[in-house]
Amino acid sequence: MSSPQLPYERVRDEVARRAGLLWEVASALHADPEPAFGEHRAAALLTDELERAGFAVERGVAGLPTAFAARSGQGRPAVALLMEYDALPGLGHACGHNLIAAAGLGAALVADAVLAGTGGSVLAVGTPAEEGGGGKALEVAAGVFDDVDAALMFHPGVYDWVRAPLTAQEQYRVGFRGRAAHPTGSPTEGVDALAALIELFNVLSSLGRRLPQGSHVQGIITHGGTATNIVPEYAEGRFGLRALTTGALDDLAARLRTAAEGVASATGTAVEVERATVRYEHFRDSGVLSGRFAGHLDRAGITLTPPVPGVYLGSSDIGNVSGRVPAIHPFVAIMDDSGSDHTPEFAAAAASERGRRVLTAVVEALACTAVDVLRDADLRTRAWEGHRAGAGAP
Missing domain, CATH: 3.30.70.360 (Alpha-Beta Plaits)
Known part of the structure; x- marks a missing residue:
């Protein structure tokens, strides 16, 4: 079954139109880091932009003051774009969450602009406290992802990997x-x-x-x-x-x-x-959706490869989301692999010119993938079949 013609050129135009705004958002978050469950200004900045674009915003979802879910459209199919925005105490955005937040925001705004009125819904989900608090895990338990067909996000890193080996x-x-x-x-x-x-x-x-x-x-x-x-x-x-x-x-x-x-x-x-903490599940990659994202990102000159066997990059509450719906969490490098995240050098890279170029490329790839999910029933079917078949080790 062939896929319907998808409006990638319009996605590219919409991303270009918003590129300056999205970098301003990423830079503002970077300059004003807030720790887990204390991201009040970050949540306000992101929800204000979503409301300005016509999204219906619900704040305080899952009983978390700095969590939110913003929806445009109605019913299924539904695609969720995820945003992280907590910072590391003493290190600021040394995990690049300012870029994750701006990318999720941008992809949601672009996908909505391209597909407005064509059916389905775009959900922009604010997920606090990835660094140990488990905001996504709590949102999963509260049912935030119960009526979602795919959850999409990226993570800046030191590798260009199509999927995240997260334990x-x-x-x-x-x-x-x-x-x-x-x-x-x-x-x-x-x-x-x-x-x-x-x-x-x-x-x-x-x-x-x-x-x-x-x-x-x-x-x-x-x-x-x-x-x-x-x-x-x-x-x-x-x-x-x-x-x-x-x-x-x-x-x-x-x-x-x-x-x-x-x-x-x-x-x-x-x-x-x-x-003593929220449990982070291992990440179950949706191969069909990760492959689609990688194909879109390749047009920007960034080629993603499988992770190096036996190398694991920690854990994240995206694992809990991936146990509920088909999900992606690729890594896209903002500095070379001689470095590491959770360092001052990585925090600087999250506000660098390379970080800005990666942000623009990732917003386009995420938005194109979101459009695919909403417009391509065959893709959704294959993603759900893969999800129900389960996934082993990362």
């Missing part, structure tokens, strides 16, 4: 409770909670040698006692868990709990194990 992750708090005593005056009366916590680290170190590829546990002691002449009655650690898939993460969390309970039984302590 699953979550953090746990483990607290051991024993009994305080003087270590010399009444040593047999004490039950050392810190010793139990240290033993858990030893057990996890041994366990780590038997974990599958991509799974690991990294822990720190967050409370180890109050004085050297008191047997600690309480000790607490925080453990970060990562795994290639969400299922493997569940298995790893079960192993952590089993180890903690075993240590508690052996040491005579009581233990509490509880999740």
Whole structure:
């Protein structure tokens, strides 16, 4: 079945018309970084632009003051353009979220302008707190993506990769409770909670040698006692868990709990194990949509390749969205691969001339892909078939 003729030339014209505005938005966000769940000025800037273009804006979605969903059109098919805009404390936009926000905004405005009145809907979703707060995960749980056919975004990086190798992750708090005593005056009366916590680290170190590829546990002691002449009655650690898939993460969390309970039984302590963060699922790429985006971006002279096997770039709450709807999350380089994000150098690159060129190219590719989703029923069918078939490791 052949695809209908799609208005890519008009997309290009609309992007060119808005290029200056979108760079102003990216620059304003870059100059005024706000941390996770505190992105009030960023959310206001983005929603004002969407309202000015005629989108119906709902603020505070999913109970999050800095989240929003802006819709133009009605019903299905529906495509969501995602925006991240939280910054890193002390580093500003060292993950390039100012570019992600401007790209999502621009693609939504352009797709709406090109397809206005032709059916379906464009949804611009503001997703706060990607850097640890899990805004997208909370929005997924609140149903924000329940009536969406595709979720599209990009991420600036140091590689040009067609898909994101993003793993699953979550953090746990483990607290051991024993009994305080003087270590010399009444040593047999004490039950050392810190010793139990240290033993858990030893057990996890041994366990780590038997974990599958991509799974690991990294822990720190967050409370180890109050004085050297008191047997600690309480000790607490925080453990970060990562795994290639969400299922493997569940298995790893079960192993952590089993180890903690075993240590508690052996040491005579009581233990509490509880999740301390929102869980980020692994990213499931929609190959058909990522391929379509890559083809559009190639016209701008940026060629995307598959990620290097065995290289993983952390975790993101886009994984939770990709478990609900077909989704894309390509990486497009704004600096060479000798650098890294979460650095001052990357923050500078997010406001550089190269960053500006990438923004314009990505807005066009995202908008063209959004138009494809809304106009091409065969593409939507193939994307949903791939999604329902599931995806393994990133």
